[in-house]
């Protein structure tokens with residue numbers, strides 16, 4: 001037990017060092033941020049530890065409102081995700097919603113498998129549906145090409161799902177300056193790519 005506590009102590013040490021370095025660079029940073037948050041971006045990304053929202057776009061705390069789940073899926077019955085979306089759109093009034101997938105996504109790969117994973121299967125079903133509705137695009141492809149394509153198609157499907165929520169539809173009706181973007185991140189080189197699936201009120 002002792003060694004476990006010791007290993008977690010490392011995280012507290014890291015935290016103290018980080019807070020001190022932020023203070024040194026900008027002594028007002030935490031007091032300014034503690035008053036309110038006004039992020040312009042809602043990031044909906046994968047829970048994968050290699051895809052941390054703020055770090056990828058090199059933004060400090062306070063700049064990105066974040067929701068992450070396995071394979072960055074937006075389901076119309078997911079109260080967690082929809083609550084985040086509603087808060088971001090109606091209270092924070094974010095201007096951009098970014099759905100960010102990533103190549104080599106374990107959740108997407110699991111959805112391509114016939115193996116059963118238990119409680120996760122209900123979640124993966126949404127990704128299987130994306131695969132099924134685009135079946136002809138996968139013909140003749142190698143496994144890794146199929147995986148990459150499904151990672152991209154899944155992002156595009158989620159852009160569509162977000163755009164079809166009553167939250168976003170209502171916001172657009174009220175004239176909100178809000179657009180939705182589909183991006184994909186390459187964990188092999190750290191580079192983000194826009195999948196050109198932008199949606200806004202005018203579309």
Ligand SMILES: [Zn+2]
Pocket residue numbers: 046047048070071072102104105106107108
């Ligand atoms: Zn993933």
